[in-house]
Amino acid sequence: xxxxxxxxxxxxxxxxxxxxxxxxxxxxxxxxxxxxxxxxxxxxxxxxxxxxxxxxxxxxxxxxxxxxxxxxxxxxxxxxxxxxxxxxxxxxxxxxxxxxxxxxxxxxxxxxxxxxxxxxxxxxxxxxxxxxxxxxxxxxxxxxxxxxxxxxxxxxxxxxxxxxxxxxxxxxxxxxxxxxxxxxxxxxxxxxxxxxxxxxxxxxxxxxxxxxxxxxxxxxxxxxxxxxxxxxxxxxxxxxxxxxxxxxxxxxxxxxxx
Numbered sequence: 092x093x094x095x096x097x098x099x100x101x102x103x104x105x106x107x108x109x110x111x112x113x114x115x116x117x118x119x120x121x122x123x124x125x126x127x128x129x130x131x132x133x134x135x136x137x138x139x140x141x142x143x144x145x146x147x148x149x150x151x152x153x154x155x156x157x158x159x160x161x162x163x164x165x166x167x168x169x170x171x172x173x174x175x176x177x178x179x180x181x182x183x184x185x186x187x188x189x190x191x192x193x194x195x196x197x198x199x200x201x202x203x204x205x206x207x208x209x210x211x212x213x214x215x216x217x218x219x220x221x222x223x224x225x226x227x228x229x230x231x232x233x234x235x236x237x238x239x240x241x242x243x244x245x246x247x248x249x250x251x252x253x254x255x256x257x258x259x260x261x262x263x264x265x266x267x268x269x270x271x272x273x274x275x276x277x278x279x280x281x282x283x284x285x286x287x288x289x290x291x292x293x294x295x296x297x298x299x300x301x302x303x304x305x306x307x308x309x310x311x312x313x314x315x316x317x318x319x320x321x322x323x324x325x326x327x328x329x330x331x332x333x334x335x336x337x338x339x340x341x342x343x344x345x346x347x348x349x
Contacts, residue, residue, distance in 0.1 A: 095217075095266060097303055100143045101191065101347040105131055105158040106150035112338040113156055113178055115256070119337040127334040131158065134308075134345055137330045141303035143348065148191060154184045158335070159344040161210040162227075163188045165220075165236070166349040169243040170198035172236065177207040177227025200239045208232030211257030211344055216264050220247040223258025250281055259343050261295070265302040269323055271316075273298035288319050299341030301348070308342055 105127045112122070138145050151157040156178070163184045165172040171192045173185050185201075192199055202208055212223035213236070220240055222233045230249075237247035253275050255261045262282070263271040270285035273295045277287070290298040290313075297313035300320070307320050311331040321327050332342060 097141075097143055097348045099349050100138045100145045101148065101160055101188075102131070102135060102138075102145060102345060103148040103158050103160050103187075104128070104150045106152040106155070108152045108155040109158065109334075109338070111155040112340075113180065114338045116337055116339055122334040122337045127158075130331050130334050131345070133330050134332065134342070137308050137328045138303065138346060138348075140328060141306045141308070143303065145346075146191075148187075151184070151187050154181060154187070156181050156338065156340075157184050157187060159211075159338075159340050160188060160347050161344045163210065164192060164347055165210050165213055166192075166196075166347050167215070167220075167240070167243065167245060168349075169245065170200055170239070171196040172239055173199065173201040174208045174210055175202040175204065175206055175232060176209050177225070177229070177232075178209075198243070200242075202232055202235050205229070206232035206235045208236055209257060210347075211259050211341075212252075214258055214262055214264055218245045220245065221258065221262075222247055222249045223252045223255075224249050225252045225255075225257060227257065256339050259299055260339075260341065261298050263298060263300045263302070263343070265300075265307055265320070265323070265325065267324075271298050271300060271320070286323075288323055290316050290319070296336055296341065299343055301343050301346075303348065310336070310342060 209227040212228040214221045240247045261274045273290035294313040297316035300309040307325045311329040
């Protein structure tokens, strides 16, 4: 069985316009631009520490949410797929990423209207991709992604979301059959064949974490999550992403890893 190893990541520096980003987290207040830049750099440092070569893209002021590059593309081992974000204000971001991907990948596919899909709704487990049907990802977008995956010998399946913004808000696959679960996915039989690492409700933000070459990067300040992931046998790096939390963004949203 081939062993998954990531060698590269693509990130985009937040622009000053980040304060105008989409958010349901009104209670947390607006993000602080200077602080976001510092946190973004420490995120890049964490990826570098895990052995990745990180391509840092220029800020894109026109699109306040454009630092969340994960939503605009899916990079698989066989192709790159340009998505079509569910939020109207983010549609133009795909042109910004398309240029970058064309320089790096031979096989590039794209989701077309009326399909919508955010990368945050797609979770890779080996050659299979789980796709969350959400406010941002519709049936048509999921259907197109699954057709593209099949074309390249991979597979996909859908699951409806009830409460969370994105599938990966509450689920993170950490390889070795270990799945971080929180909220509506705790005790969900759909994922019953994985070893669950349960995240308590008060730390639910930390359910969005990322496996990078045997290390798991988690948000700073979630001790129970850190303990449970460490107990599962992983090295853990904590990084502060509290400014991005204010925009409903998590660790996985901030990079395309491949």
